[in-house]
Amino acid sequence: MSAFVLAVAGAALLLGFLYVFQSGRSSSKLPPSPPSLPLVGHLHLIGRLPHRSLHELHLRYGAGGGLLLLQLGRRRTLVVSTAAAAADLLRHHDLAFSSRPHNAAAHKQTYGSRNISFSPYGEHWRRARKIAVVHLLSQRRAEAFAPVRRAEAAALVARARRAAEAGEAVVLKDLLYGYTNAVVTRAVAGAAGMTAERLRQLLAHNATLVAGFQADDVLPDAAARLFRRVTGLEKKIDDMNGKWDRFLSEIVAEHEEKARRPPEQGDGGDFLDVLLQLRQEDEGAQQGFELSDDGIKAIAKDMIAAATDTTAVALEWAMAELIRNPRVMAKVQDEVARVAGYDAEQPAVAEAELSGMGYLKAVVKEVFRLHPPLPLLLPRESMSAAAVQGGRYEIPARTALLVNAWAIGRDPAAWDAPEEFRPERFLPAAGGGGRRLQAQAVDLRGTDYQLLPFGTGRRICPGINFALPALELALASLLRHFDWELPGDGARPAELDMVEAPGLSTPPRAPLVLVPKWKALA
Ligand code: HEM
16 A cells, blocks of 8 residues: 555656646746756755755855746745845735745645635635734734733743742743743733643644645645655644644633623733624624634634744844844843833833833844844745836746745845844944945835845735734843853853754754843842
């Protein structure tokens, strides 16, 4: 049986690749492309860190336009590696590139693409996204969760304080995931404690299943399905989906039960409360958009998965860069002390004080420039052909798009000294000119194409209003109360490993370990 299965898989694979290989060469106005191999296309050129491999390919073959066309297994893929190419493509062709490529494994994990992130462009995506933007993630809703962020930032400081008092080092990743996980769990489901712990475990397993390029990204559907079965991945995905579904069903049932009771004073409602209420109010009025149980679970799961990792990864990189750059660390700590003062009994900085911390905000931008948590954003797919760069290139319909935000943040045509961690580039300062002046005004909300950690256009991350205060608050609170050191005598900050771990989101490959020194004891 297994020999038969392998033979069928091999034949399907071969046919699929031959088809793809042939169909990729129909137009002469395609962007540059490195030499490829039959069957694999350019897959053999992609290493464990695709954003780095793609950057190297761009430097080698992407002369001029910042675009490369690759055949990654079955997927014809356009890669954008410069700010100018991103601006041309995404300013003029955002609609054409607003879908997501189909991925059977992701489809299964999202209740049949009923979430937002992986949903193809169309009526479902439009309605689900509108619900999220208007009812869950608006500025007003984000502000309403300020007390949750404050309480969790205080808990984060308390955990670090225990380590400081015991003279122990902390694995930053554990500390920071604990924080973002608790904030997100409370926003989505109003719960902490055991629920947050269960979620943490589910997310950890999920991450290992969606890391890097998957069979579904590169093989034809039938071959990918066989591959998943033969390697046991199918079963792992099914088991994981079962666990997620049980968890989500339980919390939806708890919320339905809660909705039958009189509302509690001061309970503004978490995301699940809001979604259930919308379902009740709109029953029949959604005109074809069914907010079914699966739909609600898909959106809740999307929010949890989209919010937890990304924010924790950005925080870990921020701490790594600050340790490597003691001058910047001292400057940002001074600012936090000046604006928020020092009070050992007030663990979390007040959110209103963040607006007075211009340097901290510049640090955050600089972290996103060099370490976008999703270095290739989320893949998109074109729905129609597009003539880009004034007609220089023609991109056929159904081409996948990878925007290499990691490479764009290092684009020497867009940034002075791109490899240097220099938050000052974002500050208004006397003197300087040209790109320096331009950098001061660069924002990270998708209008400036040289800094795209949240993407841009129709598919831009709708969670920015949630992400930024959570991130800034944790960072300011950790810097207010502690000095941070590398463990061990003679450890050299300049030698910190700044390479990413593989995956959709990319934390440092060597988890950052630091010793907190509680300032009140100094
Ligand atoms: C530092 C934190 C975060 C980063 C760096 C980040 C980044 C991104 C990026 C790059 C995309 C794809 C954009 C594109 O295709 O152009 C995205 C999509 C998305 N993000 Fe975020 N995100 C963060 C936090 C959040 C939070 C807190 C939430 C929700 C609470 C969230 C919800 C979503 C959703 C639902 C999508 C899919 C949008 C769509 O396909 O229409 N994200 N995010």
